[in-house]
Amino acid sequence: MNFHFKKSLLLGLLFFHISCSGSNPLSDLLGSISSKVASSKVAQKVGKYLPTSSREFGDIYAMESQVRNHREWVQDKAKELKATKKILRPLLNKSLQNDFKFYEFVDANLDIMAAAHKNILSNAKTEKKLIIRVQKSRRLEIESKIPGKEKTFRQQFITLDNAIIERKLSYEESLSKIGKALERRDIELVFITKQKDDWLFISQGLFDRRMTLQPKIVDLTSEVVNAVAESGNYIEIIGIRLNKVDRLNRKLDQLDKFFVVIDKIAEKEKGGRVYLRNNPEKKEEYELRFDKSVEAYETHLEDLTMLLLD
Known part of the structure; x- marks a missing residue:
């Protein structure tokens, strides 16, 4: 050989x-x-944005994980929303002159998306504050009542989280409406992600x-x-x-x-x-x-x- x-x-x-x-x-x-x-x-x-069951937040670590998920969503959608507005702007400027109904519809849904994004960011920050408050205290736990409130920390977290889920649905629904409006004009809104x-x-x-x-x-x-x-x-x-x-x-x-x-x-x-x-x-x-x-x-x-x- x-x-x-x-x-x-x-x-x-x-x-x-x-x-x-x-x-x-x-x-x-x-x-x-x-x-x-x-x-x-x-x-x-199975329904990505359905309201979350309280059983999923059995401890502080589950809550922290959920906040991280929301933070990733907010960061990703911030880029998506910015890119979507940028790519639609020339078309909207043109539609403002010759198709105001289309302009008004798309612009309104972009506003809904922006408002939903802002609200989700705000609620996620509030969730994080609840977590930090429990972590810094030796006396408090997630089943403790919030001082001066009727709800426990976990109950308040769930309320905030369900509101976030609803806002996510609102964001995605408006994005879908914009896509369908464009399709009726033989235009496709393509998201590489x-x-x-x-x-x-x-x-x-x-x-x-x-x-x-x-x-x-x-x-x-x-x-x-x-x-x-x-x-x-x-x-x-x-x-x-x-x-x-x-x-x-x-x-x-x-x-x-x-x-x-x-x-x-x-x-x-x-x-x-x-x-x-x-x-x-x-x-x-x-x-x-x-x-x-x-x-x-x-x-x-x-x-x-x-x-x-x-």
């Missing part, structure tokens, strides 16, 4: 050791993303399919190790097979990395996270690139599956 073949074989073994050891940082990243995607999909189906959820769902499904092949890759690696120990012509045959699998895995790695940053690519292409599409049937360059990448990934998975057949 020549030196160069042995060298490439050892590199191949090293690659598979890293891939199968669970230390692949991309695998860890996609794994963490998948749990968020799955939970968000379920939340949408919302597209990202769909992209992650698709890319995670592909990645999961790839992971189902890992046991066979481990078996192939073991087979190569045994062949090296035994020597003979068989090592060259299985070595060629190993190198083909290696090349396919590298291609899949590149596509996995692309899927992770597709939203950044889209935002750069469109100049922001929100944009108007005048032809809803036409796909943008980043969307076409994503579709082609999905097709390529599926082809590579099929080829990899064939190589790993017993």
Whole structure:
């Protein structure tokens, strides 16, 4: 066996050791993303913004977690609202002259969204103050009555939280109304952050399919190790097979990395996270690139599956 073949074989073994050891940082990243995607999909189906039951706030830590959720929502929606206003402004300025009814409708719903956002921020801050008040006192707990009030700290927290949930519903409802008003004029209001959820769902499904092949890759690696120990012509045959699998895995790695940053690519292409599409049937360059990448990934998975057949 020549030196160069042995060298490439050892590199191949090293690659598979890293891939199968669970230390692949991309695998860890996609794994963490998948749990968020799955939970968000379920939340949408069961009613993400329904009033929260008091049983969910059994301790101060549950309350703190809820406030963190609200803070993340406020931060994300602040960017969304700002971007939406910016992208709609030229259209609204034009509508002010020739379609005042449309202008008035969209502008009113933007005001509702802004008011809801402001109210949610205010109530979330009040929730945080309640938590801090309990944490700083040795005598108070969440079931204690608020001095001078009839409600306990937990009851007041729930009241505030239900108000936040209602405001979130109001925000999303107004955004939906704006989207439908634009659709009636053959214009689509596109949110790249919302597209990202769909992209992650698709890319995670592909990645999961790839992971189902890992046991066979481990078996192939073991087979190569045994062949090296035994020597003979068989090592060259299985070595060629190993190198083909290696090349396919590298291609899949590149596509996995692309899927992770597709939203950044889209935002750069469109100049922001929100944009108007005048032809809803036409796909943008980043969307076409994503579709082609999905097709390529599926082809590579099929080829990899064939190589790993017993």
